[in-house]
Amino acid sequence: MILISLLVLFAAIIPVGTYFATRTAYVTAQSENAGKHRVTATLYEQPSSSQASRLGGTAELRAGARWQTPDGRVHQAVIPVRGTATVGTTVNIWVDAHNEPSREPAGAVEIIMATAIVALAALSGLAAVPAMLVGLLRRTMRRLNRRRWEEAWTSVEPRWARRY
Numbered sequence: 001m002i003l004i005s006l007l008v009l010f011a012a013i014i015p016v017g018t019y020f021a022t023r024t025a026y027v028t029a030q031s032e033n034a035g036k037h038r039v040t041a042t043l044y045e046q047p048s049s050s051q052a053s054r055l056g057g058t059a060e061l062r063a064g065a066r067w068q069t070p071d072g073r074v075h076q077a078v079i080p081v082r083g084t085a086t087v088g089t090t091v092n093i094w095v096d097a098h099n100e101p102s103r104e105p106a107g108a109v110e111i112i113m114a115t116a117i118v119a120l121a122a123l124s125g126l127a128a129v130p131a132m133l134v135g136l137l138r139r140t141m142r143r144l145n146r147r148r149w150e151e152a153w154t155s156v157e158p159r160w161a162r163r164y
Contacts, residue, residue: 002137010130014123021122025115033105035097041065043089047081065091075099
């Protein structure tokens, strides 16, 4: 009866937990994308290798770039560039609401995948609780059954042993 109750509880919690985890991941992704926009920047220095290297072991080229916002303010930062870039090259970059260089905003597929991963993680976490409770219940029931068996055997064994 306890096992069935736990399964029913788990079946009720799964959709609620998954909804909240999914909603949180989606809202987080949307807020990270808020205010991002593309600007055209001009390189003002020759690209050079940075100390950090990418996964493949090739050095990343970085160069100083400037861009102007619609209000006329000039911004500059060191950004990653391709190996063919030179001083004066224009590049399109993504900036956030504060006009700081940023990653490209996540697309719909990326948001859906991130949301699915969060939902699966939440589901796994929710599944762990009933699994642990069932394991604890089984262990307790085994101990109780073993104790009852010992009590029963203690009362039956003397009578049984006299017959043979």
